[in-house]
Amino acid sequence: VREHARDAVHDEEHEVRFPDRAPDLLDDEIVNALPSGNGKPEEEGLKIGIIGKPNVGKSSLVNAYLGREQMIVSEIPGTTRDAVDSRIMWRKEPIILVDTAGLKRRARVTEDIDYYSVLRTNKTIDRSDILFLMLDASEPITNQDARVASLAAESGKGVVLLLNKTDKDLPDQLEKIREEIPHRMPFLKFAPIVSTSAETRRGIGRALDVAREVETARHEKIPTSKLNDIIEAALIRNAPPAGRGKNQIFYGTQTGVAPPTFLFFAKEPEAVPPFYRKYLMRVIRETYPYEGTPIFIHIRKRDHR
Ligand SMILES: Nc1nc2c(ncn2[C@@H]2O[C@H](COP(=O)(O)OP(=O)(O)OP(=O)(O)O)[C@@H](O)[C@H]2O)c(=O)[nH]1
Ligand SMILES: [Mg+2]
Structure with a gap:
C-alpha cells in the first residue's frame, strides 16, 4: 500500500x-x-470523509458542524481513537460526516505509524463519496500531507481541499500554501480549495456547498x-x-x-x-x-x- x-x-x-x-x-x-447514482438508499445522504495528517483539526471540524463537543479534540496528534459517523442537516438535506481515527506517536518505528495512518485513511476514503482533505494552513505542507493527498487522488472520490486554522495570524503563509499546493500535490489540481476555521466556524458552510457541487460534477x-x-x-x-x-x-x-x-x-x-x-x-x-x-x-x- x-x-x-x-x-x-x-x-x-x-x-x-x-x-x-x-x-x-x-x-x-x-x-x-x-x-x-451512487447505489445507496437515498435517506443516507452525502457521505463526507475528513482526512488529513494528525492534528490538522478533523475532529474539531466535526464538532464545529455539530455545534457541540462530540469528538475528543486535543493538541496531541493521534487523539481520535475510534471515529464515529455524525449526521447533520445542511440546507434541509442530510450529510454524513466521517472522521478519521488518528494514531498516537508512540509506535517505535515511524514507518509503522505511516502504515497504520494509510490504513485508517483508506478506511475513511472507502466509506465516503466526497473527501475533505484538510491541511493546517499555519504550517508548510509536509510529505505526510502529500501522501494523504495521493491516497485521495487515486481513490476516485471527490476531493475538496480545506485550509484549516485560518483564524490564526498568518501573514503571507496562506498565500504561500496556496502556491505550494500545485507543486506538492500536482495530482490534485482538480480540487477546489476552501479556507476554514474549525475554531471560528468560518468557511465551514461554504465547504459543504462546494462538496455538493463536486458531487453533482462527479455525476x-x-x-x-x-x-x-x-x-x-x-x-x-x-x-x-x-x-x-x-x-x-x-x-x-x-x-x-x-x-x-x-x-x-x-x-x-x-x-x-x-x-x-x-x-x-x-x-x-x-x-x-x-x-x-x-x-x-x-x-x-x-x-x-
Ligand atoms: N486555531 C485553531 N486551532 C484549531 C483549529 N482546528 C483545530 N484546532 C486545534 O488543533 C488541535 C488538533 O485538533 P483535532 O481536531 O484534535 O485534530 P485532528 O485532526 O482530529 O487530530 P487527530 O485526531 O489526532 O488526527 C486542537 O488543539 C484544536 O483545538 C482551527 O481552526 N483553528
Ligand atoms: Mg481527531
Whole structure:
C-alpha cells in the first residue's frame, strides 16, 4: 500500500489501463453494467470523509458542524481513537460526516505509524463519496500531507481541499500554501480549495456547498457525440506522437460517472504516451471541468473505426 501511495505522488493525474478481461464486451453493455447514482438508499445522504495528517483539526471540524463537543479534540496528534459517523442537516438535506481515527506517536518505528495512518485513511476514503482533505494552513505542507493527498487522488472520490486554522495570524503563509499546493500535490489540481476555521466556524458552510457541487460534477456525463467532437478537435490541434497522426485514437465514450471514466479505442494503446493521456484529460476538462473529481481514461485496442 505504501509503495503504491509513493508512486502516486509522482504521477500527475492517476490513470489505469483498462483490463483486457472482456475484450468483446459491447460499449453499451459497459454503460449498462454501471450502477446508476451512487447505489445507496437515498435517506443516507452525502457521505463526507475528513482526512488529513494528525492534528490538522478533523475532529474539531466535526464538532464545529455539530455545534457541540462530540469528538475528543486535543493538541496531541493521534487523539481520535475510534471515529464515529455524525449526521447533520445542511440546507434541509442530510450529510454524513466521517472522521478519521488518528494514531498516537508512540509506535517505535515511524514507518509503522505511516502504515497504520494509510490504513485508517483508506478506511475513511472507502466509506465516503466526497473527501475533505484538510491541511493546517499555519504550517508548510509536509510529505505526510502529500501522501494523504495521493491516497485521495487515486481513490476516485471527490476531493475538496480545506485550509484549516485560518483564524490564526498568518501573514503571507496562506498565500504561500496556496502556491505550494500545485507543486506538492500536482495530482490534485482538480480540487477546489476552501479556507476554514474549525475554531471560528468560518468557511465551514461554504465547504459543504462546494462538496455538493463536486458531487453533482462527479455525476456529469458527456454525450458520446460531444465527446468525439472534443477529441477530434484535440487530435487535430495536437496529434499523438510516433508519426501515426490522428488515426491513432479512433473514438471514445464515457463509460462511467463518479468518477467520470472514459474508454478510448486506439490501434496501439501502448503507443499513446502518458503525457498524451494527460493532454486528453486537460482537453476534456476545458469543456467539462469536472471540478473536484479525478477523471480516468482507459485505452483499448481496436484495429479500425
Ligand atoms: N486555531 C485553531 N486551532 C484549531 C483549529 N482546528 C483545530 N484546532 C486545534 O488543533 C488541535 C488538533 O485538533 P483535532 O481536531 O484534535 O485534530 P485532528 O485532526 O482530529 O487530530 P487527530 O485526531 O489526532 O488526527 C486542537 O488543539 C484544536 O483545538 C482551527 O481552526 N483553528
Ligand atoms: Mg481527531
